[in-house]
Amino acid sequence: MKKLPITTFMASALMTLALGSAAPAYSEQATAPVVPGNEIPAPQVTLPLVAPAVNPMIIPGAPVRNVILPFADVAPRPGAITLRGIQPNGQIEFGVRSDEVVTQATLNLEFTPSPSLIPVQSHLKVYLNDQLMGVEVIDKDQLGKKNHLQMTIDPRYVTDFNRIRLEFIGHYQNVCENPANTTLWLEIGKGSSLSLQYQKLPLSNDLAHFPVPFFDARDSRPLNLPMVFAASPDASQQQAAAILASWFGTKAQWRGQSFPALYNQLPESHAVVFATNGQRPDFLKEMPPVKGPVVQMVSRPDNPYVKMLLILGRDDQDLLTAVKGIAQGNILFRGETVGVDKVDQIQPRQPYDAPNWVRTDRPMNFGELKQYAEQLQSDGIQPNPVTLNINLPPDLFLINSTGIDMRLKYRYTSPQLKNTSRLSISLNNQFVQDLTLKTGHDEDSRLLHLSLLQGLLDGSKDLNIPALKLGAVNQMRFDFDYTSLLASGSEGRCETYNTVPNHVVIDDSSTIDFSGYRHFMAMPDLRAFANAGFPFSRLADLSQTLILVQPQPQPEQLTTLFDAMGNIGALTGYPALGVGLTEDAAKARTTDADLLVIGNLPADLRDDSMRDDKKANLLIEAARDAVNTPIRQASLTDNNSPASDARVDASAQISAQGPIAAIVGLKSPYFDQRSVVALMANGQQGFAMLNTSVQDTRQRARIFGSVAVVRDSGISSLKVGDTYYVGHLPWWERVWNAMANHPVLLAVMAVILVFLAAILLWTGLRSLARRRLSDDDQE
Numbered sequence: 001m002k003k004l005p006i007t008t009f010m011a012s013a014l015m016t017l018a019l020g021s022a023a024p025a026y027s028e029q030a031t032a033p034v035v036p037g038n039e040i041p042a043p044q045v046t047l048p049l050v051a052p053a054v055n056p057m058i059i060p061g062a063p064v065r066n067v068i069l070p071f072a073d074v075a076p077r078p079g080a081i082t083l084r085g086i087q088p089n090g091q092i093e094f095g096v097r098s099d100e101v102v103t104q105a106t107l108n109l110e111f112t113p114s115p116s117l118i119p120v121q122s123h124l125k126v127y128l129n130d131q132l133m134g135v136e137v138i139d140k141d142q143l144g145k146k147n148h149l150q151m152t153i154d155p156r157y158v159t160d161f162n163r164i165r166l167e168f169i170g171h172y173q174n175v176c177e178n179p180a181n182t183t184l185w186l187e188i189g190k191g192s193s194l195s196l197q198y199q200k201l202p203l204s205n206d207l208a209h210f211p212v213p214f215f216d217a218r219d220s221r222p223l224n225l226p227m228v229f230a231a232s233p234d235a236s237q238q239q240a241a242a243i244l245a246s247w248f249g250t251k252a253q254w255r256g257q258s259f260p261a262l263y264n265q266l267p268e269s270h271a272v273v274f275a276t277n278g279q280r281p282d283f284l285k286e287m288p289p290v291k292g293p294v295v296q297m298v299s300r301p302d303n304p305y306v307k308m309l310l311i312l313g314r315d316d317q318d319l320l321t322a323v324k325g326i327a328q329g330n331i332l333f334r335g336e337t338v339g340v341d342k343v344d345q346i347q348p349r350q351p352y353d354a355p356n357w358v359r360t361d362r363p364m365n366f367g368e369l370k371q372y373a374e375q376l377q378s379d380g381i382q383p384n385p386v387t388l389n390i391n392l393p394p395d396l397f398l399i400n401s402t403g404i405d406m407r408l409k410y411r412y413t414s415p416q417l418k419n420t421s422r423l424s425i426s427l428n429n430q431f432v433q434d435l436t437l438k439t440g441h442d443e444d445s446r447l448l449h450l451s452l453l454q455g456l457l458d459g460s461k462d463l464n465i466p467a468l469k470l471g472a473v474n475q476m477r478f479d480f481d482y483t484s485l486l487a488s489g490s491e492g493r494c495e496t497y498n499t500v501p502n503h504v505v506i507d508d509s510s511t512i513d514f515s516g517y518r519h520f521m522a523m524p525d526l527r528a529f530a531n532a533g534f535p536f537s538r539l540a541d542l543s544q545t546l547i548l549v550q551p552q553p554q555p556e557q558l559t560t561l562f563d564a565m566g567n568i569g570a571l572t573g574y575p576a577l578g579v580g581l582t583e584d585a586a587k588a589r590t591t592d593a594d595l596l597v598i599g600n601l602p603a604d605l606r607d608d609s610m611r612d613d614k615k616a617n618l619l620i621e622a623a624r625d626a627v628n629t630p631i632r633q634a635s636l637t638d639n640n641s642p643a644s645d646a647r648v649d650a651s652a653q654i655s656a657q658g659p660i661a662a663i664v665g666l667k668s669p670y671f672d673q674r675s676v677v678a679l680m681a682n683g684q685q686g687f688a689m690l691n692t693s694v695q696d697t698r699q700r701a702r703i704f705g706s707v708a709v710v711r712d713s714g715i716s717s718l719k720v721g722d723t724y725y726v727g728h729l730p731w732w733e734r735v736w737n738a739m740a741n742h743p744v745l746l747a748v749m750a751v752i753l754v755f756l757a758a759i760l761l762w763t764g765l766r767s768l769a770r771r772r773l774s775d776d777d778q779e
Helices: 006-031 235-255 316-332 443-447 526-532 555-572 585-590 603-611 684-695 731-740 743-778
Strands: 064-070 081-084 089-095 100-113 123-128 131-137 147-153 161-169 185-188 193-200 227-229 261-263 271-276 294-300 303-313 337-339 377-380 386-391 404-413 422-427 430-436 456-465 473-481 488-490 493-495 502-506 511-513 520-523 545-548 580-582 594-598 618-621 624-630 648-655 661-667 675-681 707-711 714-718 724-727
Touching: 081 089, 081 161, 089 193, 100 123, 123 147, 131 147, 227 235, 235 271, 235 316, 235 555, 235 580, 261 555, 271 316, 294 316, 303 316, 386 502, 404 422, 473 502, 526 661, 545 585, 555 594, 555 675, 555 684, 661 684, 675 684, 684 707
Parallel strands: 227 261, 227 271, 271 303, 545 580, 545 594, 594 675
Antiparallel strands: 064 193, 081 185, 089 161, 100 147, 100 185, 100 193, 123 131, 123 161, 294 303, 294 337, 377 502, 386 473, 404 456, 404 502, 404 511, 422 430, 422 473, 488 493, 520 724, 618 624, 624 648, 661 675, 661 707, 707 714
């Protein structure tokens, strides 16, 4: 006999008892005769209580965590959600990790309905993954006021990726309603949230699902993955951990990432542990020695819900091999333990070929830039905008460019009225151009369509994008604005129309062309470092980057290193397999590479930066800092301020207590075309503050210029010191670019050139006239 789960058995027993006790009462009530004039009150019947939905995945004793997701964090657009008659739907999305299950879910809504709505006829429907969860009827007392609603969501309908959809059904009069009437609205407040209770699920130690659970794409939170070492690691172990951090950064992408460093300490959450046969944390002392590079997944000894990714080897070189095996061959992983026999780089990376950047050697299709399948299409009476991210190398020289060519192909539902609907194109929230959506159908174009796309028109346009509005990170937005026929009429007459959604598509074969442009850029520019990892990301694998670290680093310093590498990996989309790392400052003087310094600047670099008071000069030692201030401070968005504004006007020596940190950019004194970026702080608290501030996207957006000072109040940036250039630009283009920044000088030079040309022309004509006269005299 098959045994039922205890929860199923108990539920069946309760239902049987309830139905058994209630059935006689219903039967007696149904057959009892009723005598007129001698009625007796009907017996009180108690309906059986229905137990709440039980999630079959609940495991007694498993760890749980309670999370509140504010709408401001999970809504597609920031701010309040406004539902209208022609745009009645709003939604939020959330994911569930594969090692967790939602056991309870509650929707906390803060909403304000229009005071013009008809009570009861107007209501709000709540869906979870297109399954109706509940209806909130809007009554008279709620109109025009802020209301609060708490609705229980059935956790059995929660899946990996989830969408809660709010549908507004609004009415303001009984007949002849216009869905576009401005009185039809309901606003969902910023205070709305979704309360979830997650419960841990036991996972087997199987690397077939790697990188789960260490990184789960369903989790929209910033990645937090501790890196554990037996003690303060040497340079080779730091290099292995830095490469792995950059690989996890490529997975985290927009989420953000943090990699706290721990020494000989059991992690409280999923973590990565680095160990060799001769140097292991205490909790791995009993593990037998390995015979080569090994990647293994184990549970924490006292907690089966916490997993550890062990990077094992005979020595540090094995750790590097194991990490590169993860970065390049993890698709072959399976089982609890895998060995990495050999990792070879078949083809070296080329400059500016980062996967997350737009190609600059050929036109690029929009389909190659998509981040998910349905990104370039939308539908609705008023379709939501279609957006596309365009990431560029920050040193792409676009000054004096006439524009970027874009071949745009799009399909759309034919508008109802002629010359009233349009496609508006914006770049970084700046209007570029609008195109009219034509009415009618062309028979030839209709024959070219697949059956799935019938009823959509084709259009293609050549666009010219203003180059000076482009940055390292850009967003293009396509707004399809339709004029639709809706209900109308006057007293005694009413005309209504059944509104149908419009469908719009930006074709994947649309192209944008950044080929043919040179790479040339004024430095130092910490904005390029923060937004694109430049200049280190010029080669996606960081094969021309050297990291200078301190001997015996503190955990906070390692966290700074790992966070920086994870951020660069997220920006480029490729792990830093070629990065070099050293503790020897002398190696920096002999290696032709861009230099990333974690900790104090070497003495020769620091002395060189202080030798000339025109250079960016920041020295942080024992809570003392010296900052040279410029004559005129550049604004956050000013990229073209004259170099004279960055000259040093004064120097201040200030003694103060408290942590402070800085990000400094300067020209390398060792090699031409090379740069130095230093991440410095005055102690463990300073590094901890630096790590926290840089992880904040708002604070990171304030990094620019050549010096960014990090304090408790946030980040303050300065643009000081001399300017140098990286990249290549022919001398005639350099002269033209220099003249373009000085229009008065350009005008003077133009007058001088015209005057010289006139003199040369006059001299030539005069010489020609003399020659002719001498010939006439000889005749």
